[in-house]
Every structure is written in structure tokens, then in C-alpha cells.
Amino acid sequence: MSSAEYGQIVESGFRPPWWAKNRHVQTIWPRWLQKRRRIALNWEALELPDGDFVELAWTPEQKHQHGLVVCFHGLEGSARSHYANDMLAVLHEQGWRAVMMHFRGCGNQPNRTLRAYHSGDTEDARFLLDTLQQRFPLLPKVGMGFSLGANMLLKLLGERVSQSWFRAAIAISPPFRLADCAHSINQGFSRLYQRYLLGSMCKRLLDKMQRLDFSQLGLDAGKVNSFKSFRDFDQHVTAPLHGFACADDYYQQCSAVSYMDKINTPTLVLHALDDPFMSPQVVPKTNEISPYVRLELSRQGGHVGFMQGTPWRPLIWTHNRVVEFIRPHFQGNK
Secondary structure, eight states: OOGGGSSEEEEOSOOOOGGGOSHHHHHHHHHHTSOOOOOOOEEEEEEOTTSOEEEEEEOOOOSSOOOEEEEEOOTTOOTTSHHHHHHHHHHHHTTOEEEEEEOTTOSSSOOSSSOOOOTTOOHHHHHHHHHHHHHOTTSOEEEEEETHHHHHHHHHHHHOTTOOSOSEEEEESOOSSHHHHHHHTTSGGGHHHHHHHHHHHHHHHHHHHTTSOOGGGTOOHHHHHTOOSHHHHIIIIIHHHTTOSSHHHHHHHHOGGGTGGGOOSOEEEEEETTOTTSOGGGSOOGGGSOTTEEEEEESOOTTTTOEEEOSSSEEEHHHHHHHHHHHHHHTTOO
């Protein structure tokens, strides 16, 4: 991709098959019905400066490593999530090394501190990237984020304009504008996604409250079980736990759209206008993205879906698109 192809919003090459034009089919089918690719992952606990840790899931080491893809999952996700597992397998098949950082508490073990994770928490990612740069100073690296992890990655690139970790980056289905997304997912059928994810978030919090003292937040089991929306959770947990004045302050400070005009790294963003986690209004305008960002929009595709093929043998379009984008950045590294 030439530099002339950045700094613009273009129509995506993705076209859904006849049987998967519905946004909920695109979003749900890969999660529940698509057969997972096989990939053996090696796990590592990375100790953090504050005494906590994050877990890393590595693809097997290659005989000749041509590049490293550093991945960040979505809300309540992990390397076992359908989109993550299969993308890691695809990257491995290409002969590239890949690692997925699990946000605090999203790996195999609960984290040690009150602190959790959120859409704009770039501190742990920065520590990981500094560590990887020390371990593999000559290995070219590309960053990739999904959903919440995509928002975090875009914010990180906008914060660190002169970063030297990545040659390029990819963001898939980022929420862009967090307040709008919190509203959209609380409407209609999309509330089912919210209910599922919120249930996981509240369960994780309740389990953590059995081990750690959350009294400073004024939380008890009854309060947590009363949460009906992401905004409730963010108002009473995410914001006070991570130093924001309120949910709106958190949304304003951490939305990727506030940082995308500052990005100085070749960045590909893949997004569908029918994403059920948000409305089309969240999509950035041309003047809100930098000359280094290429935003490819499809009319359909759902949330981290982009499914093609047949109902019995579905294929994920983003796999080939990601490989096509990454390959030039790893070429010449033998």
C-alpha cells in the first residue's frame, strides 16, 4: 500500500454471501458455529512495575522469524476468543510470530490489584512493547487490535506519535466514540450483546470482591447485580477505579476518535457500518483521521465478523486482508 492510499476513508472490498447479510448473523455465527483453527499457544506471565501482571499467549516459535504481530483482544475476550484464536493461527501459518496480551484479569488467572482494564488503558501495552523491543530489537513488529483492543491501540498510536515499536498497525471494529457506543448497545436487539458481556464483567468483579477490598468504591454484591448497562458499570466501577470523574469523562478521554488525527504510523482500520455494537454515526470524518490512516468501510460485516464462504465452511475475509497488509512490512527480514 502506497502512502497515497492513506489518509482517506474508502469502501471495503468485503462482500457478504447471500446467507450472511444480516449483521447479527455476521457477529454471532463465527462465535458459536465456526470450527476453530488449531494452534498451540505458549503462555507467559509478564510482571508489571506495580506488582500486578498480564498474561501473554505466544504462537510457537518459528525457525526463521520474519516479524512479530502484537495483538490486543476485545472486551472480556482472550486468545481463546474465536476471532483471536483463528487470527493467531493464520499469522503462524504465514511464518510470523504472534503474541496476544491479555488485559488484566482476562487470562488464566485473576489479577492481583483492584485495577482492571478499560478501552483507553495504554500503560500495560506500553510496558509490554518496551519489553518486546528489548527482547527483539531487530525484529519488525506490527500491532493489531480487535474492538476494545482496537480502540486502545489507536489511542496508543495517537498518544505516542513518534513511537518506534511498530512499523504498522491494524484496528478491527473499533468503537471509535465510546459514549455513542454505550448508548447504541443499550438499544433493541443489541442489548442481548450488552447483557452477555455485562454479565461476564460483573461476575469477574464479584469474584474479585471476594479477595480484595472494594469498599472505597462503595460497592457490594447488591449494587453490582443492579447494573443494567455498560454505562452503569462504567459510572460506578470503571471511572472511579481508574481515575476518571464519571463515565462521560472516561468516554471523552478514551475514545479513539480523539487521537486518530495524530497517528504517525501506517494504520489500516476495518469497520462495518452495520456493526450492532454501535451506530454508523461513530465513524470518524475524513478530517478526524491523519494522513497515515486508511479506514476501509463496508456496508455489512457485523462486529468483528466479515464472514464469507458457505454456512458449512465459513471463511473470515479479514484473515486475507490482514495478511495482505502485513506482508510488505515484514518483507526483506530474513
